[in-house]
Amino acid sequence: xxxxxxIVGLAWRYMYDPTYGVIYQGLGFFHLENLFGGLGSVNWAxxxxxxxxxxxxxPFILLVATSGIAAIPCDLxxxxxxDGAGSFSLFFNITxxxxxxxxxxxSIIRGVDAFRVFDIIYALTGGGPANSTQSLSIYIFKQGFIxxxxxxxxxISIITMIVLLGIFLPLIKRSNNNVVSLY
Numbered sequence: 001x002x003x004x005x006x007i008v009g010l011a012w013r014y015m016y017d018p019t020y021g022v023i024y025q026g027l028g029f030f031h032l033e034n035l036f037g038g039l040g041s042v043n044w045a046x047x048x049x050x051x052x053x054x055x056x057x058x059p060f061i062l063l064v065a066t067s068g069i070a071a072i073p074c075d076l077x078x079x080x081x082x083d084g085a086g087s088f089s090l091f092f093n094i095t096x097x098x099x100x101x102x103x104x105x106x107s108i109i110r111g112v113d114a115f116r117v118f119d120i121i122y123a124l125t126g127g128g129p130a131n132s133t134q135s136l137s138i139y140i141f142k143q144g145f146i147x148x149x150x151x152x153x154x155x156i157s158i159i160t161m162i163v164l165l166g167i168f169l170p171l172i173k174r175s176n177n178n179v180v181s182l183y
Contacts, residue, residue, distance in 0.1 A: 001059040009123025012052040013039070016124070042132045045125050049133055052120050057113070061106055068102035069095065104175040108168050115164055136160055 003011075015021050016038045027033040037044040072095065080090045118137035121127060127134035127142070134142075136156070144153030 001056070001063070003056065005056065005119030006123050008052060008056045009120040012048070012055075012120075013124050016048055039125055040129060042130050045129060045133045049121055049124055052124065053117065056120070057110065061110070064102060064106055065099070068099050072098050101175055104171050108171050108175075111168060112164060115160065 015023050018024050018033075018038060018040070021038075023036070023038070024033050027036055039045050039048055076094050076098075077090055080094055085093065115135075116137050117135050118141065121133050121135055121138055122141075125133045127138040140153045140156050140160075143149045143156065
């Protein structure tokens with residue numbers, strides 16, 4: 001969780017290496033290395049990036065979700081059990097509603113992260129092969145710093161910010177409902 005995304009990308013790049021990578025070594029043990037195209041395949045490159053990104057962000061998601069679950073009072077579960085509620089009923093009627101704010105915050109954080117992902121993609125594929133892993137951030141970077149079209153890159157950035165506000169502002173407003181003000 002604390003490792004820089006560029007370092008995570010480089011580590012996974014070595015794991016996906018067709019000659020020395022641990023992924024290909026493991027697949028070679030079962031004679032399946034020819035089925036996996038890795039970072040050089042248009043069909044597999046995005047999947048490889050998703051695995052590396054999920055590997056990096058899962059500890060944060062679990063940490064926040066676990067702390068949200070730990071904050072739920074045990075008395076509510078005991079009362080539900082006394083009323084005859086089963087495990088599924090306790091989950092859907094107590095746990096899930098009380099975790100709504102946590103789920104919204106995690107959705108906002110991961111959603112914005114997904115739009116701005118750059119480091120892992122840049123370290124693993126640079127947006128290739130054949131632009132199959134090109135994210136909006138990689139595209140903006142290429143337009144601004146490789147094609148020297150800073151105005152165009154800035155325009156895309158501002159439009160992206162407006163779209164993100166449109167997507168996530170309702171979630172932010174929903175997460176602020178029923179919050180007691182101290183002032």
